Amino acid sequence: MRPSGRAFDQMRDVTIQMGVAPQAEGSCLIGFGRTRVLCTASVETSLPPWRRGQGLGWVTAEYGMLPRATGTRTRREATAGKQSGRTQEIQRLIGRSLRAVVDMAALGENQIILDCDVLEADGGTRTAAITGAFVALSEAIGWMKARSLLKGDPIRDHVAAVSCGVYRGTPLLDLDYLEDSEAETDANFVLTGAGKFVEIQGTAEGEAFSIEELNQLIGLAHKGIGELVALQRAALEASR
Amino acid sequence: MRPSGRAFDQMRDVTIQMGVAPQAEGSCLIGFGRTRVLCTASVETSLPPWRRGQGLGWVTAEYGMLPRATGTRTRREATAGKQSGRTQEIQRLIGRSLRAVVDMAALGENQIILDCDVLEADGGTRTAAITGAFVALSEAIGWMKARSLLKGDPIRDHVAAVSCGVYRGTPLLDLDYLEDSEAETDANFVLTGAGKFVEIQGTAEGEAFSIEELNQLIGLAHKGIGELVALQRAALEASR
Amino acid sequence: MRPSGRAFDQMRDVTIQMGVAPQAEGSCLIGFGRTRVLCTASVETSLPPWRRGQGLGWVTAEYGMLPRATGTRTRREATAGKQSGRTQEIQRLIGRSLRAVVDMAALGENQIILDCDVLEADGGTRTAAITGAFVALSEAIGWMKARSLLKGDPIRDHVAAVSCGVYRGTPLLDLDYLEDSEAETDANFVLTGAGKFVEIQGTAEGEAFSIEELNQLIGLAHKGIGELVALQRAALEASR
Amino acid sequence: MRPSGRAFDQMRDVTIQMGVAPQAEGSCLIGFGRTRVLCTASVETSLPPWRRGQGLGWVTAEYGMLPRATGTRTRREATAGKQSGRTQEIQRLIGRSLRAVVDMAALGENQIILDCDVLEADGGTRTAAITGAFVALSEAIGWMKARSLLKGDPIRDHVAAVSCGVYRGTPLLDLDYLEDSEAETDANFVLTGAGKFVEIQGTAEGEAFSIEELNQLIGLAHKGIGELVALQRAALEASR
Amino acid sequence: MRPSGRAFDQMRDVTIQMGVAPQAEGSCLIGFGRTRVLCTASVETSLPPWRRGQGLGWVTAEYGMLPRATGTRTRREATAGKQSGRTQEIQRLIGRSLRAVVDMAALGENQIILDCDVLEADGGTRTAAITGAFVALSEAIGWMKARSLLKGDPIRDHVAAVSCGVYRGTPLLDLDYLEDSEAETDANFVLTGAGKFVEIQGTAEGEAFSIEELNQLIGLAHKGIGELVALQRAALEASR
């Protein structure tokens, strides 16, 4: 029995609310249960210096968490004077995940910056961020299309992410904070709409895990990501 | 005629939504028109070192802005590695304003940290932050009261804030971004529920201003803050 | 009775010594009683990048305090690795105050940087800094005039500053450190030679203050700034 | 055909030289072909504050690269003033990997810090670092055992790491820099001596990868890590 | 012929003004010609953590330069966010030089911090700083003596410093900025009142220098430092 009462292969309620940052070229507020992440996409016509003059675009991401997104207050990174190693690791993952489905030549020499800010944290913030950032990115691409700023369609496929884990010996889909903090194994999967892998990150928190457990987690991830991609599609269609 | 179409002494629609950060001891989402600020209050039982052992509490504030709260993306302060001078100035102002209405002895040796994060910026973010932070603070004080953590009632009065300015020669109440960026004079007023001054900050952006203009701005501030205090009261009562 | 023995509307002895930094284009050492601030003006022919190409100049300021300007040693900001929020707030105020009386088109694409370094602190360092910085700025403008580097006369009026406060219920002019640290209300006024407001900053340290008190402080400020402007004039004329 | 001329499932020559840092409690210089990493283990009797008083030890790691470990000079992180996101990600991975095979109760309230400094980089520095750090850690544990500083045997199993990747459509074991920079998929595996997973990180650099490819990479990793564990054993036995 | 018109073995006019920082336990303003350095000594009853509990005191120094002490404005180190390598090198030298003549046991567990801030720079700021810091230190020691805070007399001898250099082939005493910037060899000497060496730092700016040149510079240093020590004595006696 999961603390959340969900079945082992059941996602939390996932909601995607569009138009939440009206000044951004793309945005959504994604909820994985109580976890809520505000994702915005900013289109910029200038590239980082090392990327210029190659006819290719760039997609990058930044991640943050409001101090009181958590049960006890977390120190503000702007006050601390730097981003933690965890924050940098997550934002690098978000950027890589999105770039895997973007055709940089079709994007032209433009940059899209995704900002993923966690308003409330209850486990799975990085997977919610990736899933929501794809929606914000897609909306921003639509905004560019409408202004003829593109050289083609840069979106090659959907991308979404989910965490799975082994909790008290049972593989579970979409861990919340309570489950995650006790899980023996924690894995994050980033998959395309076609079900191929963009990123897989599995970590043994206590005992090392077996190949059988890994395969069960992979199976759960495929199920969850199938559902997430359907929700992305619905949200993007509804907002057109 | 104001760009916003409002009368010279008319506030924007102000909304205060409670319960938006369920893990915090107090919180609200305050809107001054399109400007939206998420305010949370965190109760901590430890004080900063210099404040310990005096039988007095402490109230402080931090301020931040999501990168895409603005029309073009603003650089994330955590990435830049420091808070700007403007951010520090604002969060010092919020802290001072709240401390002016809190009885530190009644608070006991506890600290309340207010986090004010701007989700969308359209002028007046610091005044919205002060007004909303008071609501979050009051809710947190209520939470402490229910747990018998207080030595008395620390809230001595309401505190709220509004900006006024001289725009094309006319004194106006509650400037939005468009009005603010052209105003000749910009003033922020922090007043108590009893109509006394906690803080007044007036700046000539172009021409220096006269004492007559100052007095007109003060009159507008009194009107606006009366309305804000009524809204604070209503929000706090409805959430009890 | 004031701790200083002065009448309620009496300034400390104010002295302005010219020519104290012979390598600078303008400089003075200003004393408000025991408070002494060294102000230098540096003329630069390059502008900050965001200001270039508009035919306009720029005036900015930096503020510092020697570690032993105070009764107990204050940590050196260069060692701490950053300027405090208080320092940034003060230097932003000095810059804004001076820009309010400078015609940027007449200045041409030049920048003047004012450095205000407190050699000894006894209250009112920011108001002494503004008052002295205007003198250094004026001398530097004269230096530019003599070299035909200007497109007109950029000085539109004098600017000077003074602090007032409510101390044991009585409004006082020009608080020293002892008075300031006990004052219920502390206000800084920046006025032009014509008596108009450039900046007003009033803060209730303990009790909120009334509009009557505010008006009394404004009256004192007008008196004090009249005297400061006369002293600025005398110092500038004597040094010609 | 691999650029290196190796068979698809062939590791580079791996060497482990003991006793290279005579002042450290444990150390080795590990070579994966031309990649060379100096690993030292430092035993400290003090724990980080958050870990104290629980009767448990701690193992952590830091990673660095000499500026000229690379084909063109890389900027020194001490000069830049911070560790890059990549560095932090790697050192967090090394620490997690080692902690997975250490019994913290048996270690007692002691800390072991692993420093992994890359003297020459030719791909696979993080996997070489993990494999070598385990050897240095084991030697340091032996040093502690000889001084009766332990409450039991903290080493529960070996841990080693290897990278695999899909290069021009073919899964390969132990990528060198040339192969790695062109690989479509890059995966790092951290496994125990018993062949269970401590960490798996797979990233699609270009095209997303299929589950079949993932399974082939896993198979290669098992083979390589079997060989690495045998080399660790031999090095540790020879140095006893 | 020197640019300054001085004889090859002639110091600039040296002045030592006492009592310039009335809030400090010791202070002087020292001038080596146009070079002027404000030196203050702060007595603290707390030691740095690593020095505690040994019955010994500590003496340390910090060095700074006002932005417009120089011919063109130098960037403020507090704004830059760190002290330059040059600044750190100088302040370490000042601290070492003073510690060489202080009996740390006689000082007891107290710390004296010397702040040397350059108001105007015309070459030789570090040697002026050392010479002036000794005077401020001595005054502070006197202040401690008067309050019975000492365990004996901590001052074992005078210490003073001077720069010498080879300029167009001729060894010169006490270089000013013009001479220093063209000198082939630049050397700083820190000597005791008894004429022994505390520190010697000689650097070839262009050609390497011979042992004959070194010996000539040493001779000049002895002459100059004899004069400086006499001036220190006179200043300290006059201020008693």
Place this chain on the structure above:
Amino acid sequence: MRPSGRAFDQMRDVTIQMGVAPQAEGSCLIGFGRTRVLCTASVETSLPPWRRGQGLGWVTAEYGMLPRATGTRTRREATAGKQSGRTQEIQRLIGRSLRAVVDMAALGENQIILDCDVLEADGGTRTAAITGAFVALSEAIGWMKARSLLKGDPIRDHVAAVSCGVYRGTPLLDLDYLEDSEAETDANFVLTGAGKFVEIQGTAEGEAFSIEELNQLIGLAHKGIGELVALQRAALEASR
């Protein structure tokens, strides 16, 4: 009797191993007894901005120490976020020492960066670094010559360095850590192959030292550096 058992004028065994960093244009691993420093030279065709357009080259150096080069672990400077004052002082010294023997016009508009990283520290790391850096620099110059990147021969003479000190009243050559930590006087000498001075730095750690002691230290330095220059020659010739 020295702790090391060496004669008063006897260097430790000095070894210079070439080719240790195959990706660098020049490199060596230099050993002064147990002290070992890896020196690499990187040729860059771009100059720092302030040096461009004058037809002159530039030589600079950076210095680091692996955390466990020392008896107890030293904090990594990249983690601390800055280089210590000691590190900056040393790397400035290395750079100055090398520049003294390089003809910048012959180097052309190229830059050579020397990285000196201490693998093991047992006293004399800065003098070993200078001596080894010269060898790496020379090899890099040879590499440039072979590619016709030079306008002449930039190497005007050898440069090498050694420390001497007064230990229990006796002047000694080439102090190791044990001797250095007890020495009354510590001096570093940087000399050319022709025996002229590039840099001399002498510091009294306890008692001030006399001119007789200084002259004895100078004599020892000449002897030691003669031997070091012969070893540099041999190493460079063997590697040709």
